[in-house]
Structure formats: structure tokens, C-alpha cells
Amino acid sequence: MRARDSHLDATLDDGRASAQVDAAGGRVALSGRWTADQGPAVEAAAAGIAALGSRPVEIDLRRLTRLDTLGAWVLERTRGEIEAGGGAVVYTGTTPEHRILLGEMGLRQPEAPAGPRHGRVYAFLDATGRRTVRGVKEVVSGIAFLGEVVTACGRVALRPGTFRTTALVNQIEHVAWRGVPIIALISFLVGGIVAQQGIFQLQRFGAQTFVVNLIGLLILRELGVLLTSIMVAGRSGSAFTAEIGSMRMREEVDALRVMGLDPIEILIVPRILALVIGLPMLTLVSSLAALAGGGLTAMLYGGLTPEAFLARLQAAISVHHVWVGLIKAPFMALTIGIIATIEGFAVEGSAESLGRHVTAAVVKSIFMVIMLDGLFAVFFAAIDF
CATH class of the missing domain: 3.30.750.24 (STAS domain)
Structure with a gap:
């Protein structure tokens, strides 16, 4: 042709x-x-x-x-x-x-055709594997971020004049001082509820006086620090994520880098140090409030006098029980701070992203706090402390 x-x-x-x-x-x-x-x-x-x-x-x-x-x-x-x-x-x-x-107007790659349909067992295993890989990656990134925070703390220690004491005091006020009323109230109520249920069960055996041992050991070793950490994760951890996420959305973090400043030294170190300092103090307040609530309930439902309650409590607990709760507090504070700040830095430029990462920060923090408490319980039981 x-x-x-x-x-x-x-x-x-x-x-x-x-x-x-x-x-x-x-x-x-x-x-x-x-x-x-x-x-x-x-x-x-x-x-x-x-x-x-x-x-x-x-x-x-x-x-x-x-x-x-x-x-x-x-x-x-x-x-x-x-x-x-x-x-x-x-x-x-x-x-x-x-x-x-x-x-x-360029052509977009067509979506890959859907693969063969698999059964529910395969789908469950596939989803579990993907979540496991994603969880491992988050753990690795958290460890890397912890390394950056430790390095920033080392730089601040070598140059004390660069440390922002005012920011630390301000964060301690927000984390510890302003959190005392709500933490004390909730701990008081939980202590009373635990004591009430313990008395109702122990009365069957005529051993209601042993409720003092129950609430003393449970609150000082486990419940005080656990309640405090969960409330701090929901209150201060979410605030950290929202604050840093908002700064990311307004590009204030990038502006700090442009000015030659380290965002970790300025934004992260004061907040994490405030948590590490404030959480043990709040744990002590929470434990005292829970013991007060449990003591009041024991007097009302168990017929114990204040003198008998205090004498029984003194015989049931010792200083090392108090230390068990206080030793856990800094580690839980560090975990909450790391998770909250990582989620804050992961926020993108939308309100939906901010809400999603704030929720993730609270959920992950509470999960890690409970897991840490379990690991510490196993460890202290192994060393008989």
C-alpha cells in the first residue's frame, strides 16, 4: 500500500x-x-x-x-x-x-487487578503479619528517636547555658501541679471502690481486716503508678502530641530548623524531663489519695477505727513497697513522652491527621504503660523485692 x-x-x-x-x-x-x-x-x-x-x-x-x-x-x-x-x-x-x-494530564498507572480471593484464615494471618511488621518498625523508630533525645540531653548537659529552665518549669506546672486535683480525686474514688469490693468478699470468711493489706500492697506497688500513668497519658501525652502536631501544621518546626535551632532540644527535652520529674510526684499523691479513700471505706463498711487501720497498714507495708511504685514512674514517663512526641512529629497538614495521631498517642501510651507494669511486676517478683 x-x-x-x-x-x-x-x-x-x-x-x-x-x-x-x-x-x-x-x-x-x-x-x-x-x-x-x-x-x-x-x-x-x-x-x-x-x-x-x-x-x-x-x-x-x-x-x-x-x-x-x-x-x-x-x-x-x-x-x-x-x-x-x-x-x-x-x-x-x-x-x-x-x-x-x-x-x-499524564497517565496514571492502572490499579493492579485484584488477586485471587483467599479464605478468612489467610486474610487473618496476612493482616496479623502486616500489623506485626508495622509494630516492629514503630519500635525501631521509637528506639532511634530515644537515641536522638538522649543525644540532645547530652548536648544540653555539656552546655548548661543553653537549657531552657523556664520551659521546664512551665511544663512541670502543666504536667504535675495542674494535674494534682483530678488525679487525687480519681485515685481517692478508685481506692474506695477497691476497698469496698474487698470488704464484701472477705466478710464471707470473717477476714475483712485483711482488706488493709490488700489495698496497701495493691495501691503502693501497682495501682497508684498505673492509674497516674494512664491519666497522664490521656491528659499530658495527648496535649504534647496536639501541641507539636499544630506546630508541624503551621511549619513552626521547620522554622526552628531554618533558624539553626534543634527542635528536639527546644520542644522535646523540656517536656520529657517534666514528665520524668512530675510523674513520680503525682504517683505519690495518687497513692496517698487512694489509701485515704480505701481507709475511709474500710471505716464505713468494715468497722475499722482510724487507729486500727493505720496500725494494720503500717504492719502490712514497708518502704520498699513505696519504692516499687516510684521506680516504675520515670520509665513510664519516658515511654509516654517518647510516644507522644513521635506522634506529634508524624502529624501532616490536616486536622484529620492531627486527630488520628492524638488518638494513636493515647492508645499506644496506655498500652505500653500497662505492658511495662506487667514486666516490672514479673521482674520484682523474680528478685523477691
């Missing part, structure tokens, strides 16, 4: 969209306005280009007078049709404006 040129739009002088196709050489010369007002002509010209089939095609845009998003989209759609058939398309004579439009 003899090669010939095909004019898809005979009217070349009025600026209408046209395509001159050299079928033998696989070359196409576009001309006119490939714009929305030339929609039918653009579609007709594109159909002629697509008819070239599965071969290398060179599309010359040198004679185009104008190209808009519709024309670029039709060209990219046509390119996709040719490449789907095994051909290839190359644009020549493009201007920077043409390249921008064609790039914006």
Missing part, C-alpha cells in the same frame, strides 16, 4: 484542530487550537492518530497555536491507547507549557 498523508481536518487556515498523519513514517503533525471549543475536531484528529495502531509514533506539536487541558488529556488518552496495543509515542517540538500540561 502506497504511503500517503491524511488530513483529518481540511480547514487548516481557520485555526481549527487538525492532525496531518504520515501513516508510512509513523509521524503526526498537529496544528490549530487543541482546546475545549474545538472538542469535535480534537476527537476526530485523535481518532486518526489512534488508527496508526501498535507502532512507534512521533507526534510533532511545533505547529500548535494553543493547547489546553482538554487537548492534553485527549493526547494522553490516545498515547495510552497506542501503548496498550504495543506501540510507543514520542512528543517532539514541545514548549515548556506543553510539557507541563501533558505532565499534569
Whole structure:
């Protein structure tokens, strides 16, 4: 068959969209306005280009007078049709404006076809594996972030003049001082509830006086620090994530880096130190409030006098029980601070992202606090402390 040129739009002088196709050489010369007002002509010209089939095609845009998003989209759609058939398309004579439009209208990779459907067991194992891998990655990133915080603390220790004492005092006020009322109230109520239920059960055996041993050991060793850590995670941990996340959204963290300041030294170190200092103090307040609530309940329901309660409590506990709870507090504070600040730095530029990371910070902190408490309980039982 003899090669010939095909004019898809005979009217070349009025600026209408046209395509001159050299079928033998696989070359196409576009001309006119490939714009929305030339929609039918653009579609007709594109159909002629697509008819070239599965071969290398060179599309010359040198004679185009104008190209808009519709024309670029039709060209990219046509390119996709040719490449789907095994051909290839190359644009020549493009201007920077043409390249921008064609790039914006560029073909997206089609979604991979859905694989074969598997059973519920396979889906469960697959989801479990993915969550496990994601959890391991989060643990590794948390350890790396902890290393950055320790390094920042070392730099501050070597240069004490750079430490922001005012920020530390302000954070201690927010974490510890302003948290005393709610923590004391909740601990008082929980101590009373534990004592009440213990008395009701021990009365069956005539051993209601042993409720003092129960609440003394339970509160000082486990419940006081656990309640405090959970409330601090929900109160201060979420606040840390929200504050840092808001700064990320307003690009204030990037501004600190531009000014040559270390965001970890300025934002993270004071907050984590405030948690490490404040949580043991709040734990002591929580334990005393819970013991007060348990003592009041024991007097009301168990018939114990204040003197008998205090004498029994003194015989049941010792100083090392208090230390068990206080030793756990700094580790839980460090865990809460690391998780809260990591989630804060992970916030992106939307309110939805902020809410999602605040929720994740609270949930992860509470989970890690409970897990740490269990590990410490096993450890202290192993060393008989």
C-alpha cells in the first residue's frame, strides 16, 4: 500500500484542530487550537492518530497555536491507547507549557487487578503479619528517636547555658501541679471502690481486716503508678502530641530548623524531663489519695477505727513497697513522652491527621504503660523485692 498523508481536518487556515498523519513514517503533525471549543475536531484528529495502531509514533506539536487541558488529556488518552496495543509515542517540538500540561494530564498507572480471593484464615494471618511488621518498625523508630533525645540531653548537659529552665518549669506546672486535683480525686474514688469490693468478699470468711493489706500492697506497688500513668497519658501525652502536631501544621518546626535551632532540644527535652520529674510526684499523691479513700471505706463498711487501720497498714507495708511504685514512674514517663512526641512529629497538614495521631498517642501510651507494669511486676517478683 502506497504511503500517503491524511488530513483529518481540511480547514487548516481557520485555526481549527487538525492532525496531518504520515501513516508510512509513523509521524503526526498537529496544528490549530487543541482546546475545549474545538472538542469535535480534537476527537476526530485523535481518532486518526489512534488508527496508526501498535507502532512507534512521533507526534510533532511545533505547529500548535494553543493547547489546553482538554487537548492534553485527549493526547494522553490516545498515547495510552497506542501503548496498550504495543506501540510507543514520542512528543517532539514541545514548549515548556506543553510539557507541563501533558505532565499534569499524564497517565496514571492502572490499579493492579485484584488477586485471587483467599479464605478468612489467610486474610487473618496476612493482616496479623502486616500489623506485626508495622509494630516492629514503630519500635525501631521509637528506639532511634530515644537515641536522638538522649543525644540532645547530652548536648544540653555539656552546655548548661543553653537549657531552657523556664520551659521546664512551665511544663512541670502543666504536667504535675495542674494535674494534682483530678488525679487525687480519681485515685481517692478508685481506692474506695477497691476497698469496698474487698470488704464484701472477705466478710464471707470473717477476714475483712485483711482488706488493709490488700489495698496497701495493691495501691503502693501497682495501682497508684498505673492509674497516674494512664491519666497522664490521656491528659499530658495527648496535649504534647496536639501541641507539636499544630506546630508541624503551621511549619513552626521547620522554622526552628531554618533558624539553626534543634527542635528536639527546644520542644522535646523540656517536656520529657517534666514528665520524668512530675510523674513520680503525682504517683505519690495518687497513692496517698487512694489509701485515704480505701481507709475511709474500710471505716464505713468494715468497722475499722482510724487507729486500727493505720496500725494494720503500717504492719502490712514497708518502704520498699513505696519504692516499687516510684521506680516504675520515670520509665513510664519516658515511654509516654517518647510516644507522644513521635506522634506529634508524624502529624501532616490536616486536622484529620492531627486527630488520628492524638488518638494513636493515647492508645499506644496506655498500652505500653500497662505492658511495662506487667514486666516490672514479673521482674520484682523474680528478685523477691
